[in-house]
Amino acid sequence: MATPHNTAERGDYAPVCLLPGDPLRARYIAENYLDGARQVNAVRNCLGYTGTYKGVPVSVQASGMGIPSLSIYVNELVRFYGVKRIIRPGSAGGVGRDVHIRDIVLAQGSSTDSNVAAGALGPQIHYAPLADFGLLDRAYHIACDRGLPVKVGDVFAADRFYNDDIDNGLLADYGVLAVEMESAGLYLLGARLGFEALSILSVSDMIVGEGEALTAEERASSLDDMIALSLETAIAE
């Protein structure tokens, strides 16, 4: 076995990798967007693929849900397989005052209640995990050129999907746009291990307000916008 969670050989992953939470989204991206995609990993059904996008080698690997699971895949992708750039096309719940369902949120930074950030720089320092600015800048301009409903700002990476103690209104008061479960871990590792990281999130539901809802077709097309934006950003120089 190449790593505890991956049977791919060294060289099987491209330097650029998309990292959605959902293994079926990884397969969807490989089957619908990559040319010549081949499956390189299926350990625990956390599927990984490598192909090309517009002639550029690109991989897609599922992270599973939450920072602990994502951290396993990121460590192995970067330390063992030499991945240099990771973009997470994820779903998120909207909390910001001016955030709506189908919006695309570029996570400039990520607050979190996870201990990974609390202890990273010692007990006194609350580290602020940030996206790679070059990727963020490119994603923002590509999204604007495409006329996508894009917002840029802080997101909250929650340790628990179900947590009645989180005050979503207070998150919104502090400018948090959306809630998901991985970005702070991804950005922290980006800083620590020295790779470029960005989360590009599709608002799939509203946690506050009227509880706007999407039809199945709307949800699929909004995920497609996020995936295409992630791939265009991934191969941009």
Ligand SMILES: O=P(O)(O)O[C@H]1O[C@H](CO)[C@@H](O)[C@H]1O
């Ligand atoms: O759609 P993905 O990428 O899995 O992201 C979101 O969905 C999962 C929760 O349902 C968490 O992983 C959260 O971050």
Ligand SMILES: O=c1cc[nH]c(=O)[nH]1
């Ligand atoms: O983590 C997540 C993802 C989508 N929607 C939520 O409410 N939370």
